[in-house]
Amino acid sequence: RKEVEQDPGPFNVPEGATVAFNCTYSNSASQSFFWYRQDCRKEPKLLMSVYSSGNEDGRFTAQLNRASQYISLLIRDSKLSDSATYLCVVNIVVYGAGSYQLTFGKGTKLSVIP
Amino acid sequence: DADVTQTPRNRITKTGKRIMLECSQTKGHDRMYWYRQDPGLGLRLIYYSFDVKDINKGEISDGYSVSRQAQAKFSLSLESAIPNQTALYFCATSDPRTSGITNEQFFGPGTRLTVL
Numbered sequence: 001r002k003e004v005e006q007d008p009g010p011f012n013v014p015e016g017a018t019v020a021f022n023c024t025y026s027n028s029a030s031q032s033f034f035w036y037r038q039d040c041r042k043e044p045k046l047l048m049s050v051y052s053s054g055n056e057d058g059r060f061t062a063q064l065n066r067a068s069q070y071i072s073l074l075i076r077d078s079k080l081s082d083s084a085t086y087l088c089v090v091n092i093v094v095y096g097a098g099s100y101q102l103t104f105g106k107g108t109k110l111s112v113i114p
Numbered sequence: 115d116a117d118v119t120q121t122p123r124n125r126i127t128k129t130g131k132r133i134m135l136e137c138s139q140t141k142g143h144d145r146m147y148w149y150r151q152d153p154g155l156g157l158r159l160i161y162y163s164f165d166v167k168d169i170n171k172g173e174i175s176d177g178y179s180v181s182r183q184a185q186a187k188f189s190l191s192l193e194s195a196i197p198n199q200t201a202l203y204f205c206a207t208s209d210p211r212t213s214g215i216t217n218e219q220f221f222g223p224g225t226r227l228t229v230l
Contacts, residue, residue, distance in 0.1 A: 043204055043221035044157070087156070091217050102217060106156035
């Protein structure tokens, strides 16, 4: 079983639509969670962190369910500029070793259509 | 100016050739990483370094080596390139002193490598 699994999509949605992405992770020792955004042929960039209490940033809402080992990203009122691949990322912290490693999902591709 | 730069941006080479990909950063971060990205496989960690004297293997280190010449420089070498090393390679940096547990990573623009 892959450590971080996402629906690869593509998700093709009209402008103004609401779209949700899901992600599951297998390592219960995972400590922190993120969504990164990657535009075509560009580098990934941090979009937002994900907390158990939920995290909202404008049109974007991220949520974490530790019991189910499940992460979500909701985009409301989709814009053309939201077209990108969204990567679910999990951080596993090894205390004592001072080690942090990010594990990336394969990404979910979103195309927002005029 | 970009904080994390990679050279070259594109490279086409032949099987058996030695290739070096270079990464430089002006962010002052101690931690640096090399990833490769393949369609359908996502980002996979090749090597990482937490400071100049520290080198660690990642998930897929076979066929690769690295050198941390200075805090700001981390190079990736393919001693004898093979076609299945054709991929998009990213360098990244992080600094837990500023990012804490999030370990936010900052990526370079990538190097597209094709091995014929």
